[in-house]
Amino acid sequence: MIYTVTLNPSIDLIVEVPDFQLNHLNRIERESKFPGGKGINVSRVLNTMGVPSVALGYIGGFTGAYIHKALESEGIQTDFVNVQEDSRINIKLKTENETEINGQGPALTEQNMQELYKKLENLQAGDILILAGSIPPSLPKSFYCDITAKYRIRGVKVVVDAGGKVLADVLQQKPFLVKPNHHELSDLFGVAIHTMDDIISYGKKVLAMGAEHVIVSMAGDGALLFVNDEVYKATVPQGDVVNSVGAGDSLVAGFIGTYAQKQDLRKALQVAVATGSATAFSKDLASKNMIDFLMDQVAIKKI
Numbered sequence: 001m002i003y004t005v006t007l008n009p010s011i012d013l014i015v016e017v018p019d020f021q022l023n024h025l026n027r028i029e030r031e032s033k034f035p036g037g038k039g040i041n042v043s044r045v046l047n048t049m050g051v052p053s054v055a056l057g058y059i060g061g062f063t064g065a066y067i068h069k070a071l072e073s074e075g076i077q078t079d080f081v082n083v084q085e086d087s088r089i090n091i092k093l094k095t096e097n098e099t100e101i102n103g104q105g106p107a108l109t110e111q112n113m114q115e116l117y118k119k120l121e122n123l124q125a126g127d128i129l130i131l132a133g134s135i136p137p138s139l140p141k142s143f144y145c146d147i148t149a150k151y152r153i154r155g156v157k158v159v160v161d162a163g164g165k166v167l168a169d170v171l172q173q174k175p176f177l178v179k180p181n182h183h184e185l186s187d188l189f190g191v192a193i194h195t196m197d198d199i200i201s202y203g204k205k206v207l208a209m210g211a212e213h214v215i216v217s218m219a220g221d222g223a224l225l226f227v228n229d230e231v232y233k234a235t236v237p238q239g240d241v242v243n244s245v246g247a248g249d250s251l252v253a254g255f256i257g258t259y260a261q262k263q264d265l266r267k268a269l270q271v272a273v274a275t276g277s278a279t280a281f282s283k284d285l286a287s288k289n290m291i292d293f294l295m296d297q298v299a300i301k302k303i
């Protein structure tokens with residue numbers, strides 16, 4: 001089974017204000033809301049692909065109830081820990097650019113932490129565990145590291161999608177996959193990365209630091225997969241970007257959903273990029289039709 005963990009779920013409120021003016025009254029032209037948070041997005045896209053998963057994490061209050069109901073109505077299995085405070089609302093402001101304002105989320109207690117640990121005890125060898133998104137300030141920064149260390153030795157494949165120090169630390173615990181985007185790759189090494197050669201050389205370093213597989217996603221420039229001594233490059237489909245929120249999560253879902261079914265890394269990378277782009281070209285996350293339509297536009301080359 002695939003399990004996703006979202007420590008800090010959200011309602012993603014997407015507001016379109018084409019002529020946004022700071023320090024003025026602005027009125028929204030169009031708005032939409034979706035259940036969000038990285039692990040939840042992965043579970044939603046897996047579900048679209050017909051791959052079952054269980055969504056774990058913390059939800060609370062009226063916002064948490066919305067998230068829960070939305071997932072259940074899509075037929076996604078959930079096993080959340082309920083907390084006192086409301087789950088956060090993350091604002092995605094669309095002007096001519098995209099600006100994101102993500103909330104802090106509810107404060108979590110030691111007891112909440114133990115409750116999630118207890119649910120994770122259900123995992124068995126052969127399962128895949130996806131830890132995705134930021135760690136709330138009330139939890140220890142070592143949360144992903146601790147869980148990765150514990151479950152990897154139990155034969156669980158652990159995927160970590162996080163940036164900064166969390167990513168740097170977790171690599172020592174040999175996760176199955178990490179997926180920094182090119183900005184997170186720059187942050188990890190504290191350098192400005194400009195060229196494809198730079199990305200390849202720093203991607204290889206991430207692999208050498210402990211990850212079994214590394215995907216560096218590069219938005220409109222596609223993605224690179226690093227495994228053993230091999231590097232694969234995926235081209236990206238052309239299209240109009242409608243809403244890139246969740247594109248990275250969709251890429252992770254496309255990769256893991258395909259890998260779990262076929263154990264074919266090239267195919268998994270091809271589906272991953274088609275799925276990321278299908279989300280970027282859609283209002284909500286990727287649909288099955290859009291993924292299938294874009295597949296032929298993604299070519300995989302060993303470099």
Ligand SMILES: Nc1ncnc2c1ncn2[C@@H]1O[C@H](COP(=O)(O)OP(=O)(O)O)[C@@H](O)[C@H]1O
Nearest residue numbers: 181217218219220222223247248273276277280
């Ligand atoms: N402008 C774009 N055009 C086409 N595909 C895109 C675009 N932006 C994102 N994608 C797709 O989504 C994937 C992940 O995007 P990226 O922005 O790198 O991730 P993240 O959301 O984690 O920052 C890309 O590899 C690509 O497949």
Ligand SMILES: O=P(O)(O)OC[C@H]1O[C@](O)(COP(=O)(O)O)[C@@H](O)[C@@H]1O
Nearest residue numbers: 036037038090133134246247248249
């Ligand atoms: O946990 P974080 O880092 O605050 O991120 C949460 C946000 O990330 C998202 O999962 C989108 O992530 P990506 O665009 O990187 O795929 C949103 O749904 C959510 O609002």
